[in-house]
Amino acid sequence: MEVVKSGETLEKQVLEDARAKASRILTESDKECQALRDEWHRRTDQDIQRIEADRDSKIAAVRQELAASVPLDLMRARLSYIQESVNRALKDYFAGLAPSDVARIIGRMLRRMPPVFQGAKAIAYVAGVSPKDAKRIVEENVPGVSVEVKDLAAEDGDTGMVLETTDRRIRFRGTLQELGAQLLEQYREELAAALLGRDV
Numbered sequence: 657m658e659v660v661k662s663g664e665t666l667e668k669q670v671l672e673d674a675r676a677k678a679s680r681i682l683t684e685s686d687k688e689c690q691a692l693r694d695e696w697h698r699r700t701d702q703d704i705q706r707i708e709a710d711r712d713s714k715i716a717a718v719r720q721e722l723a724a725s726v727p728l729d730l731m732r733a734r735l736s737y738i739q740e741s742v743n744r745a746l747k748d749y750f751a752g753l754a755p756s757d758v759a760r761i762i763g764r765m766l767r768r769m770p771p772v773f774q775g776a777k778a779i780a781y782v783a784g785v786s787p788k789d790a791k792r793i794v795e796e797n798v799p800g801v802s803v804e805v806k807d808l809a810a811e812d813g814d815t816g817m818v819l820e821t822t823d824r825r826i827r828f829r830g831t832l833q834e835l836g837a838q839l840l841e842q843y844r845e846e847l848a849a850a851l852l853g854r855d856v
Contacts, residue, residue: 742847746839750815750832758785758832759793762816765830766797775800777822783808783831784815794819 723731753761762785780803782790787805794803794817803819816831839847 738848738852742840742844742851743836745851746836746847750836753832755785755789758815759789761832761835762830763793763797765816765835766794766819766828769798769828769830772826773798773801773819773821773828777802777804779803779820779822780805780817781808781820782806782817785817790817793817 778794778798778801780790780794782805785793787807790805791803794801794805798819814831814833816829816834818827818829818831820827
């Protein structure tokens with residue numbers, strides 16, 4: 657009986673050792689597989705980045721080559737179309753503004769001007785804004801100014817005011833047309849891209 661028990665014990669130990677060894681082998685294999693997967697993902701990401709960079713540089717080179725081969729008249733026509741489209745979009749945007757928005761915009765423009773009108777007597781030539789609103793806008797945004805308002809017909813659909821000292825030495829334009837010109841000067845490229853897309 658003792659021999660049988662010893663044989664069973666030996667068999668159990670052999671099985672446990674085999675299981676432990678198999679478990680270690682599986683764990684190490686999993687680690688190696690994960691390392692291989694990580695390396696594969698890393699290399700794939702690098703390859704994708706390299707391919708995208710190559711693609712972008714080739715597209716840029718082709719665009720530059722095409723732009724260089726475009727006749728000058730066609731380039732001028734394209735630039736003229738872009739300029740007209742942006743101008744038209746700004747004009748349409750300004751035309752759709754509510755009177756309260758126009759008043760707020762003109763007020764901000766007045767606040768940004770140098771303090772030369774503070775405490776001075778001035779004349780506000782207004783178009784597209786009621787004289788009452790114009791007086792309120794000036795008084796709220798230019799401290800201490802004494803203003804007389806003169807209503808003018810809007811020139812070329814312009815809306816806003818021209819503020820001028822009574823001696824006519826200093827003049828400030830707070831009009832939507834002036835704002836449009838400032839926007840075009842500072843953000844022409846961004847406006848064209850927003851209106852017509854990045855590839856214009």
